[in-house]
Amino acid sequence: xxxxxxxxxxxxxxWILKQDDNIALVGITDYAxxxxxxxxxxxxxxxxxxxxxxxxxxxxxSVKAVASxxxxxxxxxxxxxxxxxxxxxxxxxxxxxxxxxxxxxIVMSNSDELSELMDSTTYQQFVEEAK
Amino acid sequence: xxxxxxxxxxxxxxxxxxxxxxxxxMPVHYETGVIAEHMNVRENxxxxxxxxxxxxxxxxxxxxxxxxxxxxxxLSLLYDGKSQYGCLCxxxxxxxxxxxxxxxxxTKYRLIINAANxxxxxxxxxxxxxxxxxxxxDMSNLRGRYAxxxxxxxxxxxxxxxxxxxxxxxxxxxxxxxxxxEVFIAQTGYTGxxxxxxxFEVADAQKVWNSILESGKIYNILPIGLxxxxxxxxxxxxxxxxHELTDKITPVEAGIGFxxxxxxxxxxxGKKVLLDQKENGTxxxxxxxxxxxxxxxxxxxxxxxxxxxxxxxxTSGTFSPLLKKAIGLVLLKIEYTSIGTEFNIDIRGKxxxxxxxPTPFYDVxxx
Numbered sequence: 072x073x074x075x076x077x078x079x080x081x082x083x084x085x086w087i088l089k090q091d092d093n094i095a096l097v098g099i100t101d102y103a104x105x106x107x108x109x110x111x112x113x114x115x116x117x118x119x120x121x122x123x124x125x126x127x128x129x130x131x132x133s134v135k136a137v138a139s140x141x142x143x144x145x146x147x148x149x150x151x152x153x154x155x156x157x158x159x160x161x162x163x164x165x166x167x168x169x170x171x172x173x174x175x176x177i178v179m180s181n182s183d184e185l186s187e188l189m190d191s192t193t194y195q196q197f198v199e200e201a202k
Numbered sequence: 203x204x205x206x207x208x209x210x211x212x213x214x215x216x217x218x219x220x221x222x223x224x225x226x227x228m229p230v231h232y233e234t235g236v237i238a239e240h241m242n243v244r245e246n247x248x249x250x251x252x253x254x255x256x257x258x259x260x261x262x263x264x265x266x267x268x269x270x271x272x273x274x275x276x277l278s279l280l281y282d283g284k285s286q287y288g289c290l291c292x293x294x295x296x297x298x299x300x301x302x303x304x305x306x307x308x309t310k311y312r313l314i315i316n317a318a319n320x321x322x323x324x325x326x327x328x329x330x331x332x333x334x335x336x337x338x339x340d341m342s343n344l345r346g347r348y349a350x351x352x353x354x355x356x357x358x359x360x361x362x363x364x365x366x367x368x369x370x371x372x373x374x375x376x377x378x379x380x381x382x383x384e385v386f387i388a389q390t391g392y393t394g395x396x397x398x399x400x401x402f403e404v405a406d407a408q409k410v411w412n413s414i415l416e417s418g419k420i421y422n423i424l425p426i427g428l429x430x431x432x433x434x435x436x437x438x439x440x441x442x443x444x445h446e447l448t449d450k451i452t453p454v455e456a457g458i459g460f461x462x463x464x465x466x467x468x469x470x471x472g473k474k475v476l477l478d479q480k481e482n483g484t485x486x487x488x489x490x491x492x493x494x495x496x497x498x499x500x501x502x503x504x505x506x507x508x509x510x511x512x513x514x515x516x517t518s519g520t521f522s523p524l525l526k527k528a529i530g531l532v533l534l535k536i537e538y539t540s541i542g543t544e545f546n547i548d549i550r551g552k553x554x555x556x557x558x559x560p561t562p563f564y565d566v567x568x569x
Binding site for chain 1: 230
């Protein structure tokens with residue numbers, strides 16, 4: 072299982088990558104996609120809405136189950152991954168959770184919230200304990 | 203306490219993700235994932251460990267009349283070496299259990315039952331056995347069971363056996379040896395695919411598993427978990443107890459009236475109600491559906507008519523790996539059950555359009 076160093080992690084298994092002062096990419100972790108199994112549909116909340124930390128971003132439908140993905144920090148949904156929204160290539164979330172399978176790009180309203188999230192070592196320990 | 207399968211360690215070594223199901227810790231999928239496993243059964247072959255299921259022997263001079271009193275199907279159609287599907291019902295016609303049973307002779311039958319229902323079934327069977335000269339033996343912990351399903355099942359199994367199964371027809375079974383191991387082999391399954399179910403003594407579990415995987419290697423055999431077992435049976439529209447069949451749903455309402463034969467001269471528990479339902483119809487029924495909009499309908503999601511009236515709920519729903527669309531089974535008020543009827547599924551508050559579809563969605567036997 073993979074835990075890139077350049078990301079921050081939430082307890083609900085989202086990752087966030089700070090790209091610019093207030094711009095960030097959000098997706099689910101390798102552990103999360105592994106737990107869910109084959110993802111066959113993603114139902115997104117519309118772009119443009121302001122969200123608080125913990126609000127639902129989208130629902131991931133795997134063959135067996137459905138799981139909600141939450142905002143790791145507060146902000147506005149700027150863009151939804153077009154490879155998911157338009158091309159419906161949902162297997163990307165399984166096959167490339169940290170790169171091509173990113174979910175949304177956000178404009179953070181308070182980037183200080185990033186410091187409340189886990190680094191890769193802490194998240195890895197968190198996952199080990201959850202097993 | 204959660205029980206382990208005899209081959210628990212083997213499944214873990216094969217990369218299985220293990221979950222709890224019916225009191226057992228079971229593989230839900232292996233490294234390949236549900237979709238790849240599902241497609242491998244449709245295209246090649248797969249091996250399922252179904253040792254969690256219950257196995258019961260009913261023996262004695264009254265075995266046949268006793269089982270006819272218990273099961274909804276017509277046992278006079280059975281002969282030695284033949285199996286049949288039927289339900290155990292309550293007096294009010296709702297369902298205790300659905301089961302395949304196999305006639306070794308008119309004084310010996312083998313029943314395969316659901317793991318979650320084992321205790322309830324044994325109590326129900328014993329309770330009604332008093333007036334009959336029969337013995338009921340629970341073999342569940344003494345025997346293991348695998349299902350070998352897919353177009354390459356015959357080619358994989360045949361070379362391992364002492365006697366050929368070339369002429370073994372669907373719903374028939376044979377007792378023979380697999381590399382010296384005593385096995386019970388039936389041409390039955392729960393996938394809508396050609397294949398076999400095999401039962402053996404627990405001590406032989408590892409040898410049977412390894413031998414079949416080795417023999418099937420050239421056909422790209424994969425071990426298959428519960429996830430694909432569920433998507434495969436849903437494409438074939440086979441009922442699953444606890445979903446389509448419950449103590450609130452009769453077999454006729456579940457859409458499996460074919461295994462209810464309330465004929466003259468046959469008397470089984472629940473006959474009166476089930477005969478009435480077959481002759482006069484029911485006010486609700488389970489049918490297949492496809493989603494037209496986006497999303498997946500899951501078990502217990504409520505469904506509404508286009509006018510907004512609540513008309514039923516989903517009993518099982520999934521994404522079909524073969525058809526690449528969301529399908530399922532839904533219990534509907536009878537006036538909404540004809541093919542082509544549109545209705546809405548409440549998916550997390552969003553009405554999502556679906557349509558009553560012809561069933562099964564797939565079954566190699568009905569092509």
